[in-house]
Amino acid sequence: MPVYFDHAATTPLSEPALAALTQQLSRSGNPSSLHGSGRRARAVVEEARENLAAAAGAHRSEVIFVSGGTEADNLAVKGLYWSRREADPQRKRILVSAVEHPAVQDTVEWLEKHEGAEVSWLPVDDDGLLRLDAYREALDEDPESIALVSVMWANNEVGAIQPIAEIVALAASYGIPVHSDAVQAFGSIPLDFHASGLAAMSISGHKIGGPVGVGALLLGRAIKLTPVQHGGGQERDVRSGTLDTPSIAAFAAAAVDAVDKLPEELSRLSALRDLLIERINSLIPEAVLRGPGPNTGKRLPGNVHFTFPGCEGDSLLFLLDMAGIETSTGSACTAGVPRPSHVLLAMGLSEDEARGAQRFSLGHTTGLADVEALIAALPAAYAQARQAGMAGHESTIQTAATVAKATALVKKASAEASLTEEKV
Structure with a gap:
């Protein structure tokens, strides 16, 4: 067996996640259906939502299930940008750290190219930590023009843990929402969505011992988000699509296990x-x-x-x-x-x-x-x-x-x- 040192890319299934996944794969039922099998699947999804919310310090209604961290980042950044700009057309600026994962970096660049966004790339120091002085300057420059801020909680390459509390507090003084890609942080260090003050936070299943192909966007109850994809209106009308009950159950089981340990x-x-x-x-x-x-x-x-x-x-x-x-x-x-x-x-x-x-x-x-x-x-x-x-x-x-x-x-x-x- 190879010696594995790439857990930041993906980590093996935990025993609770494997047990939950195996159990639910043997069953059927669309959680949006009204018959018995559908209601049973819905009960599994809602129990998983409750458990995941507790593990992440969120309310159950704030958990939006998605296909993974990349979708969560796209939904948060695009959705916040479109919603904020619709409310006020002058909100075109996005403040984003220079060390973001490509899921955020490429999304911001797409908005710049296709949707008229103006991007301010925030510098970091020699350790990969956000330079708060430069961040303050960017905020103070023209706060009314800022749609959102996006800074990852912990960097996937060099492991730098960003000062999220300070980042959020500075933006909050201007009423600017902050999104954080917490894919690497969740399950590795203590974090609490409510305590952080974030508007949105991305997490992923396969980084914490869950399966590939499932994640969540934690979205504040008062935060308005423009959907990226449309369809059946699942997940607060924010993310349409049939929910993957087995993967969601396994994701929640992995999250509870990771946070407990x-x-x-x-x-x-x-x-x-x-x-x-x-x-x-x-x-x-x-x-x-x-x-x-x-x-x-x-x-x-x-x-x-x-x-x-x-x-x-x-x-x-x-x-x-x-x-x-x-x-x-x-x-x-x-x-x-x-x-x-x-x-x-x-x-x-x-x-x-x-x-x-x-x-x-x-x-x-x-x-x-x-x-x-x-x-x-x-x-x-x-x-x-x-x-x-x-x-x-x-x-x-x-x-x-x-x-x-x-x-x-x-x-x-x-x-x-x-x-x-x-x-x-």
């Missing part, structure tokens, strides 16, 4: 995270930890993100994968051209520095043996990735050649190791 898991994962950071710093001193320090309280408990100089992050990823360790670069690759992470660039890194990124994310199945396995494999993989070198910025062929070279080095090392064993 949160104090224990926060402590356990933080200790493993700190051990991994300490060992990497000791074994590879030239590697640089990115994001807030582990003792600041501003970093997710399961996030370890380093940049490794002199190598491609993709090469290191493939070398570790061949050694049975599954990790992530945390950056996108579009049309075969390697692109450095926009998060790291916003934090002030150069393109070459950013291209050496590697994210190790821990979760509920991570144990000490997994950390030890990664530590055992990492130095050799890094040395081989450095030997393969950096790919050219513009050439897909060069990128492929770099990966092929790194792979060849691993095969050579493996063959030499096997030969040594035979001789012994």
